[in-house]
Amino acid sequence: MSRFFSDKFAELEAYVPGEQPKDQQYIKLNTNENAFPPHPAIAGAVQEESANLHLYPDPECRDLREELAKTLGLKADELILTNGSDEILNFAFMAFCDRHIPAVFPDITYGFYPVFAKVDQVPYREIPLKDDLTIEVKDYFQTAGTIFIANPNAPTGIALPRNRIEEILQTNPYNVVVVDEAYVDFGAESCLPLIREYDNLLVTQTFSKSRSLAGGRLGFGAGNPELIRDLETIRYSTNPYNIDRLTLAAGIACLKNDEYNMKNCRIIMETREWTRKELEKFGFDVKPSSTNFLFARHPGLGGEELYRTLKEKGILIRHFSLERIKDYNRISIGTREQMEKFIAVVGEIIQQQ
Ligand code: PMP
Numbered sequence: 001m002s003r004f005f006s007d008k009f010a011e012l013e014a015y016v017p018g019e020q021p022k023d024q025q026y027i028k029l030n031t032n033e034n035a036f037p038p039h040p041a042i043a044g045a046v047q048e049e050s051a052n053l054h055l056y057p058d059p060e061c062r063d064l065r066e067e068l069a070k071t072l073g074l075k076a077d078e079l080i081l082t083n084g085s086d087e088i089l090n091f092a093f094m095a096f097c098d099r100h101i102p103a104v105f106p107d108i109t110y111g112f113y114p115v116f117a118k119v120d121q122v123p124y125r126e127i128p129l130k131d132d133l134t135i136e137v138k139d140y141f142q143t144a145g146t147i148f149i150a151n152p153n154a155p156t157g158i159a160l161p162r163n164r165i166e167e168i169l170q171t172n173p174y175n176v177v178v179v180d181e182a183y184v185d186f187g188a189e190s191c192l193p194l195i196r197e198y199d200n201l202l203v204t205q206t207f208s209k210s211r212s213l214a215g216g217r218l219g220f221g222a223g224n225p226e227l228i229r230d231l232e233t234i235r236y237s238t239n240p241y242n243i244d245r246l247t248l249a250a251g252i253a254c255l256k257n258d259e260y261n262m263k264n265c266r267i268i269m270e271t272r273e274w275t276r277k278e279l280e281k282f283g284f285d286v287k288p289s290s291t292n293f294l295f296a297r298h299p300g301l302g303g304e305e306l307y308r309t310l311k312e313k314g315i316l317i318r319h320f321s322l323e324r325i326k327d328y329n330r331i332s333i334g335t336r337e338q339m340e341k342f343i344a345v346v347g348e349i350i351q352q353q
Contacts, residue, residue, distance in 0.1 A: 008121060009119070011118065012115075012118050012119060013115070013118075014115065015111060015112045015115040016111075017031070018030045018031035018316075018318055019316065021316075024314060025314065026311075026314050026315065026316045027314060027315045027316065027334065027338050027341060027342065028316050028332075028334070029315060029316060029317050029331050029332040029333075029334055029338070029342060030316040030317050030318040030330075030332060031214075031318070031332065032154075032183070032209060032291070032292055032293050032330075032332045033208070033209075033214045033332065034208075034209060034210070034211070034212040034214070034264065034268070034292065035264070035267075035268055035271070035292075035333060035334045035335045035338070036212055036264040036267075036268075036335075037212060038211075038212045038213055038216075038250070038254060039212075039253065039254060039257040039260045039261070041253045041256065041257055042213075042249075042250045042253045042254055044253075045249040045250060045252065045253035046246045046249050046250050046253075048249070049245050049246055049248070049249035050245075050246065052245055053245060053246075055245070056241055057241055057243060057244055057245040057248055058248065059236070059240040059241055061081045061243055061248060062076070063248070063252055064081060064243070064248050064251045064252050064255075065079050065081060067251070067252050067255045067256070068081070068220065068251075068255060070255075071255045071258055072192060072222070074192070074195070074222060075225075077225045077228065078195060078222055078223065078224070078225055078228060079220055079221070079222055079228065080220060080221045080228050080231050080232055080235065081218065081219075081220050081242075081243055081251075082218075082219045082220060082221065082235070082242060082243070083217045083218070083219070083239075083242045083243060084206060084208060084217040084218065084219045085180065085182055085204045085205060085206035085208070085219030085220070086112060086219070087219060087242060088204045088219050088220060088221040088231070089110075089112065089113075089116060089148070089178070089180060089204055090116050090119075090120070091221070091231045091234045091235060091238075092146070092148070092176070092178045092202055092204070092221070092231070093116040093117060093120045093122060093146075094120050094234050095230045095231055095233075095234050096146045096176040096178075096202075096230075097117070097120065097122040097124075097145070097146045098122060099122070099123070101122070101144075101145055101146055101175075102122065102123040102124050102125050102144070102145040102146070103116075103117045103122055103123070103124040103125075103145060103146050103148055104124065104125045104126075104127065104140070104143050104145040104146065104147050104148070105124065105126060105127070105147070105148040105149065106126065106127055106128070106129050106135055106149070106153065107126040107127065107128045107129060107324070108129050108133065108153075108155075108156065108322065108324060108325055109148070109149075109150050109153055109154065110150045110154050110180060110182075111320075113148050114126075124145075125145060127139045127140065129153075129156070129324075133156045133158065133287060133295075133325075134156075134158055135149065135153065135158075135160060137160065137164045137167055137168060140168045140171075140172070141167070141168070141171035141172070142171050142172065143172055143175060144175070145175060146175055146176045146177075146178065147168065147172060147175060147176070147177045147178065148178045148180065149165065149168070149177070149178070149179055149180065150179075150180040150182065150183075151165060151179050151180065151181060151184070151188060151191070152183045152184065152186075152188045152289070152290040152291045154182070154183065154291070154293075154330075155293070155295055155318070155320060155325070155328075155330040156287050156295050157183075157287055157288070157289035157290065157291040157293055157294060157295045157330075158287055158288060158289070158290070159184075159187070159188035159189070159290035159291075161189055162189040162190070162191055162193075162194070165177075165179060165191050165194075166191075166194060166198075169194065169198045169200060169201055170198075172200060173200060174200075175200060176200050176201075176202060176227070177198075177200055177201055177202070178202045178203075178204060179191045179201065179202070179203050179204070180204050181203055181204060181205045182204070182205065182206045182208070182209055183209055183210075183290065183291035183292060183293075184205065184210075184290075185209070185210030185261075185262070185265050186209070186210065186265055186268060186269055186272070186289075186290055186291045186292050187269055187289075187290040187291075188290040188291075190203070190205075191203050192222055195222055195223050195224060196224075198224075199223075199224040199226065199227065200227075201223055201224070202221055202222070202223040202227055202231075203221065203222045203223065204219065204220070204221050204222075205219065205220055205222070206218070206219040206220075207219065207251060207254060209291075209292055210261055210262075210264075210265050210292075211254050211258075211261045212254075212261065212264065213247075213250060213251070213254055216246070216247045216250045216251070217243075217247060218243065218247050218250070218251050265292075267336075268292050268333050271333050271334075271335070271336050271339055272289060272292065272293075272294060272333045274336070274339065275294060275331070275333060275339045275342070275343065276289070276294055278343045279294065279296055279343070279346070282298070282346060282347065282350050283298060283299060283300070283350070284296045284297065284298050285297050285298070285299070292332060292333045293330050293331055293332045293333060294330070294331045294333070295325075295328050295329075295330050295331075296328060296329060296331065297327040297328040297329070298350070300350075300353055301349070301350070301353060302326075302327065303319050303325075303326055303327045303328050303329050304319050304321075304326065306319075306329055306346075306349065307319035307329055309349050310342075310345065310346070310349070313345050313349075315341070315342055315345055317329045317330065317331045317332075318330040318331075318332075
């Protein structure tokens with residue numbers, strides 16, 4: 001830390017993204033990227049748009065917003081586009097939390113939430129998950145704060161049905177409820193159909209997972225137009241050109257070929273269930289997943305040990321050192337071939353126990 005760094009960030013511990021080591025070729029099952037490349041039409045669209053890179057992008061992202069509205073059956077003014085969904089989440093912390101309005105979220109959830117709270121200088125309260133790592137919905141009734149719920153939750157992969165989220169919305173008419181649906185397309189129920197009914201609901205989604213565009217950095221928020229305007233105020237006050245021209249072009253081409261994305265999601269879900277069964281045969285306890293990853297532990301093998309042994313053998317998965325989940329690992333679902341290799345190597349490790 002330099003002597004110039006503001007005191008207000010003295011305690012700030014930055015978010016640590018999943019590792020990307022370059023020392024060898026790994027099977028990368030550690031950052032929940034999509035197993036499939038983007039639709040081939042995206043390359044042409046990006047190539048064409050590159051001729052316009054001397055010009056700023058459209059700060060209103062009109063064309064992409066219209067295309068997204070069409071895809072989701074919403075109106076363009078119900079949507080805000082951001083640089084990944086991390087950005088819309090940060091905007092929500094900035095817009096809807098303050099000294100008197102804490103952020104409220106589960107103790108085990110997306111690790112960026114406490115970091116956003118700290119960098120935005122807002123207090124936060126963590127509500128423990130139940131022993132089985134599910135959310136106790138009642139714990140969120142009449143909460144004095146802005147609620148952040150990842151649904152499905154990460155890193156557990158467990159989803160709440162929409163009607164349970166609706167109970168949280170109904171019992172919090174004076175607070176914003178942010179539902180982070182980064183993984184929703186892998187088998188969970190979206191709350192998008194509720195945005196017209198609840199003016200306190202903000203749904204966030206991303207193109208990083210189900211739409212194979214993690215490298216393009218594209219996310220969005222959906223909600224009541226007034227809520228969206230607040231978030232636009234934050235966006236225009238930080239970075240109005242937050243989506244670059246290449247990503248705008250990529251996003252449109254991506255949505256025009258959305259059947260490709262949704263078909264890939266179905267394949268990933270099938271591969272996920274195949275992987276689950278194989279892990280269970282080895283004695284793993286695997287949480288029910290509505291995402292493109294599995295959260296699993298083995299009674300005879302520590303989480304960190306499995307992570308390290310797999311890394312030595314060229315396979316990356318994600319281990320979290322948080323006390324409550326240190327026995328688990330989060331395993332992103334890759335291609336069927338990658339998962340067969342993963343299962344074969346896990347089998348060898350288990351046998352050597
Ligand atoms: N929410 C959750 C629960 C996530 O796991 C992630 C991915 N790390 C994000 C949001 C943000 O993803 P992105 O910024 O790529 O949209």
